[in-house]
Amino acid sequence: MKLKKIDMFEIEKDSNFAARVLVLSAPAAIVFVILAIFGFLAPFSAILSYVFIVLFNMIFLSPMTLELQHLKKYINKLALGENIEDMHLTEQEAKGIAEAVNSMHRFWVAKTDALEAEAMSDAAVLDTLPDPVLMIDRSGNVLGANLAARKLLGEHLTEKNIENIFSSNNFITATQKVLKKESEAENLIFYTTPNKQKIYAHIKTLPWFSKGRAVAVISLYDLTKAAKIEKLQSDFVANASHELRTPLSVISGFIETLQTTAKNDETAREQFLSVMAEQASFMSDLIENLLSLSKIELLQDQIPADKTDIGKIALEVIDALQLKAQSRAINLVLEKPSRLKKITADAGQMKQLIQNLVDNAIKYGVSGSSVTILIKEVNQIPPSKTFNVAEGKALAVSVNNKGSKIEPEALSRLTERFYRLQEHKNLGIKGTGLGLAIAKQIIMRHRGNLTVSSSNKNGTTFTFYIPFKI
Numbered sequence: 001m002k003l004k005k006i007d008m009f010e011i012e013k014d015s016n017f018a019a020r021v022l023v024l025s026a027p028a029a030i031v032f033v034i035l036a037i038f039g040f041l042a043p044f045s046a047i048l049s050y051v052f053i054v055l056f057n058m059i060f061l062s063p064m065t066l067e068l069q070h071l072k073k074y075i076n077k078l079a080l081g082e083n084i085e086d087m088h089l090t091e092q093e094a095k096g097i098a099e100a101v102n103s104m105h106r107f108w109v110a111k112t113d114a115l116e117a118e119a120m121s122d123a124a125v126l127d128t129l130p131d132p133v134l135m136i137d138r139s140g141n142v143l144g145a146n147l148a149a150r151k152l153l154g155e156h157l158t159e160k161n162i163e164n165i166f167s168s169n170n171f172i173t174a175t176q177k178v179l180k181k182e183s184e185a186e187n188l189i190f191y192t193t194p195n196k197q198k199i200y201a202h203i204k205t206l207p208w209f210s211k212g213r214a215v216a217v218i219s220l221y222d223l224t225k226a227a228k229i230e231k232l233q234s235d236f237v238a239n240a241s242h243e244l245r246t247p248l249s250v251i252s253g254f255i256e257t258l259q260t261t262a263k264n265d266e267t268a269r270e271q272f273l274s275v276m277a278e279q280a281s282f283m284s285d286l287i288e289n290l291l292s293l294s295k296i297e298l299l300q301d302q303i304p305a306d307k308t309d310i311g312k313i314a315l316e317v318i319d320a321l322q323l324k325a326q327s328r329a330i331n332l333v334l335e336k337p338s339r340l341k342k343i344t345a346d347a348g349q350m351k352q353l354i355q356n357l358v359d360n361a362i363k364y365g366v367s368g369s370s371v372t373i374l375i376k377e378v379n380q381i382p383p384s385k386t387f388n389v390a391e392g393k394a395l396a397v398s399v400n401n402k403g404s405k406i407e408p409e410a411l412s413r414l415t416e417r418f419y420r421l422q423e424h425k426n427l428g429i430k431g432t433g434l435g436l437a438i439a440k441q442i443i444m445r446h447r448g449n450l451t452v453s454s455s456n457k458n459g460t461t462f463t464f465y466i467p468f469k470i
């Protein structure tokens with residue numbers, strides 16, 4: 001016992017210390033009273049002895065009481081998860097209790113860590129699922145939502161009631177049916193507001209042995225994309241079968257002539273074969289462009305991430321189209337700043353875009369003139385009436401060719417699928433009428449814009465804008 005460490009004033013009032021001292025001293029008090037009554041002990045000596053015993057008990061009990069008091073504070077702090085400084089206990093029993101409490105605490109900390117790690121890895125697995133999943137309690141409050149669900153329905157879903165998340169009455173009724181145990185599982189298709197997404201929902205009760213408050217799981221499948229793919233496929237089949245009909249009938253007509261009337265006509269055979277080869281190559285261009293258009297439409301919601309050097313791509317396109325330009329005696333000119341910042345864009349699509357515009361300029365420009373590609377930075381993309389364009393700085397790429405003015409009514413239709421100017425059809429210039437439709441899709445994916453101007457003096461200029469950052 002280290003008496004010097006004891007400070008009686010530290011003892012809490014509600015610790016029953018005084019009562020304990022008095023109870024412990026009571027037997028001695030009784031003995032002294034009896035001894036005093038029978039005259040074996042003088043009353044003064046009896047009182048003195050009693051006081052001495054009380055003092056002895058106080059000194060003997062106080063260290064233990066104080067340490068128990070410390071121990072109580074320590075356990076309370078542990079329970080509250082507060083930072084605990086080291087305890088300096090001297091009593092053997094108190095040390096033993098503290099050690100037992102510590103090892104119990106260590107055990108629970110390890111167990112909690114393991115449970116937390118398990119919960120986090122479960123959440124990580126759920127987050128990798130491509131479809132939204134929500135867990136709800138008996139009242140329809142969300143207990144957990146994976147990443148896909150948070151993306152579709154917004155952050156902070158936890159503790160919100162499904163009635164405040166979904167606006168579809170059919171969906172809410174179906175969920176309540178499952179929650180009231182009127183049905184094991186419900187399946188339905190509904191539309192979200194305001195995005196009008198088509199969603200297939202599967203609501204199912206959890207098995208009875210699942211722990212916690214969760215009673216049902218809602219799995220959602222976004223059918224918008226599947227519907228879009230379906231439409232793309234049917235558009236593709238419709239377009240391809242319609243556009244291939246003419247060249248196919250030309251080819252089969254020539255085959256028939258070659259088999260019958262022109263069977264032995266050497267000159268006609270040569271001529272017909274070359275027309276057939278031309279039609280076959282047109283058919284393959286058409287299929288290639290239609291496939292390319294479908295592919296771009298499929299990627300439409302994917303934000304491009306490549307760092308792309310447009311100046312370098314323009315040079316590559318010029319190289320690739322040099323021979324074609326020479327065949328029309330057209331001079332290809334590139335004007336660009338010496339230092340050009342890279343843009344965030346799909347490099348493959350940028351090449352296709354510039355190629356389609358330069359190819360048109362060579363094809364429809366006046367032979368013997370120049371086609372000029374001009375690249376510059378602009379502070380803002382001109383707005384579009386039909387789609388949203390990105391804010392902020394952008395690259396502007398103009399492709400100019402000389403030629404007669406395109407009338408405004410025709411100008412506004414150039415990016416329509418299969419639209420071609422009558423004068424070019426009459427001149428027998430080949431084309432699928434899809435190059436500019438492809439260009440427009442690529443530009444829309446990058447949240448840019450396309451403008452066209454045309455005059456007899458300056459010819460026709462197509463300018464596309466791509467933001468530095470989407």
Ligand SMILES: Nc1ncnc2c1ncn2[C@@H]1O[C@H](COP(=O)(O)OP(=O)(O)OP(=O)(O)O)[C@@H](O)[C@H]1O
Pocket residue numbers: 289356360361364365401403406414419420421422424430431432433434435436437460
């Ligand atoms: N630079 C241009 N000058 C004049 N007319 C043009 C120019 N670019 C396009 N056009 C007109 O717009 C039409 C559509 O162009 P688009 O590039 O979409 O198809 P295409 O060139 O006919 O076919 P493809 O690109 O598949 O070879 C062209 O047929 C042509 O009539």
Ligand SMILES: [Mg+2]
Pocket residue numbers: 356359360431434435436
């Ligand atoms: Mg074209």
